[in-house]
Amino acid sequence: MEFIDSTALSTALPTLSRAFAVDPIHLKLALTSYILTLAVFTPASGWAAERFGARRVFLSAMSVFLLGSALCGLSRDLEGLVASRIVQGLGGAMMTPVARLIVVGATPKDKLLTAMGWFTMPALVGPLIGPPIAGLVLSIADWPWIFYINLPVGLLGMVAVMRFVPKSEPRKDLGRFDTPGFILSALAISGLVVVAETAGVGLLPPWAQVGLLALSLACGVVYLRIAKRAGRPILDLTLLRYPTYRASLLGGTLVRLGIGASPFLMPLLLQVALGWSPLKASFVTLATGVGVLVARPFAAAGLKRFGFRTSLTVFVSLTALFTAAPGFFGPATPMALMIAVLTLGGFCRSNQFIAANTIAYADVPETSTAAASTLAAVTQQVGLALGVSLGGLMLNIARGTGGALTPDRFTFPFVAIGLVTLLALPVYLSLDKDAGAAISGRSRAAA
Numbered sequence: 001m002e003f004i005d006s007t008a009l010s011t012a013l014p015t016l017s018r019a020f021a022v023d024p025i026h027l028k029l030a031l032t033s034y035i036l037t038l039a040v041f042t043p044a045s046g047w048a049a050e051r052f053g054a055r056r057v058f059l060s061a062m063s064v065f066l067l068g069s070a071l072c073g074l075s076r077d078l079e080g081l082v083a084s085r086i087v088q089g090l091g092g093a094m095m096t097p098v099a100r101l102i103v104v105g106a107t108p109k110d111k112l113l114t115a116m117g118w119f120t121m122p123a124l125v126g127p128l129i130g131p132p133i134a135g136l137v138l139s140i141a142d143w144p145w146i147f148y149i150n151l152p153v154g155l156l157g158m159v160a161v162m163r164f165v166p167k168s169e170p171r172k173d174l175g176r177f178d179t180p181g182f183i184l185s186a187l188a189i190s191g192l193v194v195v196a197e198t199a200g201v202g203l204l205p206p207w208a209q210v211g212l213l214a215l216s217l218a219c220g221v222v223y224l225r226i227a228k229r230a231g232r233p234i235l236d237l238t239l240l241r242y243p244t245y246r247a248s249l250l251g252g253t254l255v256r257l258g259i260g261a262s263p264f265l266m267p268l269l270l271q272v273a274l275g276w277s278p279l280k281a282s283f284v285t286l287a288t289g290v291g292v293l294v295a296r297p298f299a300a301a302g303l304k305r306f307g308f309r310t311s312l313t314v315f316v317s318l319t320a321l322f323t324a325a326p327g328f329f330g331p332a333t334p335m336a337l338m339i340a341v342l343t344l345g346g347f348c349r350s351n352q353f354i355a356a357n358t359i360a361y362a363d364v365p366e367t368s369t370a371a372a373s374t375l376a377a378v379t380q381q382v383g384l385a386l387g388v389s390l391g392g393l394m395l396n397i398a399r400g401t402g403g404a405l406t407p408d409r410f411t412f413p414f415v416a417i418g419l420v421t422l423l424a425l426p427v428y429l430s431l432d433k434d435a436g437a438a439i440s441g442r443s444r445a446a447a
Contacts, residue, residue, distance in 0.1 A: 001153045002092055003126025005069070006034070007289075008134035008146045010263040011282050014271040015143050020078050024272060024405065028264055028392040029197065032385045033082045036193045037089025039381035040186045043234040045097040046374040047177055053168045058098050059161055065091030066154040073144035097377045101370055102165070109366075113300055113358050120354070121296075128289030135282030181234040184223040189382060191216025196389035235378060236371040239364060244308075244435050248360035249376060251424040252353070253383035255316060258323050258421030259349060260387020262288075265395065265413055266326060273407045274331060287339040291346025299354040308362075308435050311355045312428035316421065318348040324418025327411040359435065391417060 009030060017024040049057045068088030075081040100119065107115040137145050195213045198204040204212070227233040240246045270281035302311055322345030329338055357376075364372045394413035399405060 001126075001150055001157060002065070002095060003122060004130040004133065004153075005088070005126075005147070005150055006031075007127045007130030007263065008137075010267050011131045011134035011278055011285070012138060012143050012146050013264070013267050015138055015278060016078075016081070017272075019143060020076075020081075022078050024268055025392050025396055025399075026078065026203075028388050029078065029082050030085055031264060031388050032193060032197050034085040034089045034092070035381050035385040035388065036190060037086050038093045039189050039193070039378050039385060041090060041093035042097050042377045042381060043182060043185060043374055044177070045094045045377075046101060046370040047232075047234075048094065049098045049101055049168075050171045050370070051177075053170045054098050054102050055161065055165045055167055056170075057094055058165065059158055061091045061094030061098065062154055062158050062161070063091070064088075065095065066151055067091070069147045069150035069154070073147040097374060100373050100377070109361070112361060113303070116358055117296060117300065117354065120357070125289075125293070128286065128293055131282035131285045131289075132279075135277075135279035138278040175231060178230050178232060178234040181223060181227060181230055184219045184226070185235055188216050188220040188223060189378070191219065193382065193385045193389065196386050197392075199389070199393050235375050236368070237375070239368060239372050239375060242363045243431065244359045244362045245364055245372060247427055247431050247435075248356045249379045251312065251316070251427040252356045252360075252376075253379050254424040254427065255319065255349075255352065255356070255421050256380060256383030257387045257390060257423075258320065258417040258419075260384040261391025261394070261413065261417045262323065262326075264388050264391050265410060265417075268395070268405060269326065269329060269407065269410045272405045273410060274329075284335060284338050284342065287342035288346035288349075291343040291348075292350040293346075294343075295347045295350035295354070299351050302351065303355055303358075307433065307437065308355055308359045309428060309431040309433055312352060312359075312431070313425060315348045315352040315355070316424045316428060319345065319352050320418045320422035320425075322348055323421050324415045327414025327418075329410075330407045362435065387417070390420065 013027045013030070014024060016030070017027055020027075045057070065088055068084055068086075068091060071084035071087055072081060075084050103115055103119045133149070134146055137143075137149070191212045194204075195209050195216065198209060223235075224237070227235070227237060240249070266285050267278075267281060270276045270284060271278060276284075306314075322341060325341045325345070326338075360376055361369065361372060391413055394416045395405075395409065398409045398412040403409065
């Protein structure tokens with residue numbers, strides 16, 4: 001439900017631009033407001049799940065997400081949509097991280113690769129069917145139904161949770177919630193994303209951006225100091241001492257900085273620049289999801305044969321190439337070629353993320369699994385939010401003042417995000433050749 005919602009909204013951005021009479025680039029606020037809320041409130045998910053019980057928190061999160069979905073459908077301007085997306089984000093911040101905590105915490109390390117493959121399946125199916133659902137809805141109904149469709153799906157999901165997820169006893173011995181750390185980290189993350197989001201589009205004056213950036217950095221520095229004294233910090237940065245975990249977070253963030261812009265740029269390229277209908281565009285963007293899904297059976301075998309470092313370096317290089325490629329799509333580009341490029345891009349992206357997400361837990365002690373999962377989820381959301389902002393900024397620069405969104409204006413943004421994705425290559429090359437061998441099934445002798 002959550003991933004269908006995100007990809008469906010991306011498909012509907014040009015339609016919403018016309019409905020709200022706003023610049024299409026400004027609609028990135030509808031994406032980043034949700035992602036930012038995820039990043040801010042995800043750190044509280046681990047503590048809340050243990051303190052109140054994972055199933056209870058999961059059901060509450062789904063209820064809030066459904067409320068936000070209903071409010072999104074009732075929105076009549078960009079400001080109302082952004083506010084409703086924030087409500088959705090409050091629910092989403094607790095859904096996926098709590099589910100990941102349940103799965104990772106209950107799975108032996110030798111089964112983790114298989115478990116994470118199943119866990120990420122909704123993230124594959126959602127983007128796969130989200131665009132065509134959105135295209136179909138927009139062709140037969142108005143845009144609010146993109147959000148209303150969440151309501152029956154969510155209610156069925158809540159019934160399934162109550163039926164299949166066992167109750168977990170709340171813990172009373174967790175101690176106090178790290179409120180100072182939560183506030184400081186929220187201010188640091190929010191300030192950074194807001195500055196990135198408003199850069200180059202005139203939403204905030206330069207002096208306000210500088211002041212906000214200074215406040216964000218100051219809060220980050222203060223957080224680093226108090227986190228050392230906190231018994232259970234909201235974000236445990238000491239986990240970065242593990243090389244595999246550090247490489248996963250840093251490399252994965254750089255990749256998300258690049259590919260995070262694609263769901264924002266592709267609908268604008270196909271529907272605004274090329275003039276396609278939402279339904280036609282959705283079937284082309286569907287190719288990325290197909291590539292992601294096809295990659296699943298090959299990922300574990302590839303890691304066992306070649307190891308994490310080789311797999312990561314090869315697939316991040318290919319991901320960067322295929323991320324930049326849509327920048328050269330034009331009116332004369334055959335649809336079959338577009339589909340092939342996006343399918344291969346999804347295949348490479350999936351292999352890269354499976355390897356990066358799995359190796360993150362290779363050396364982390366089981367007692368730190370919850371903290372590691374929380375920090376990983378936050379960095380993922382920050383990377384995606386900054387990626388959308390980067391894509392919007394690059395497109396605004398390429399368009400110029402008052403320029404039209406023609407196909408040639410998209411070359412620079414796509415090439416730029418492809419180059420940013422490639423910055424993860426030296427990070428992965430720094431890994432030991434045997435990194436993660438215990439969970440990939442590749443023995444040191446074979447390495």
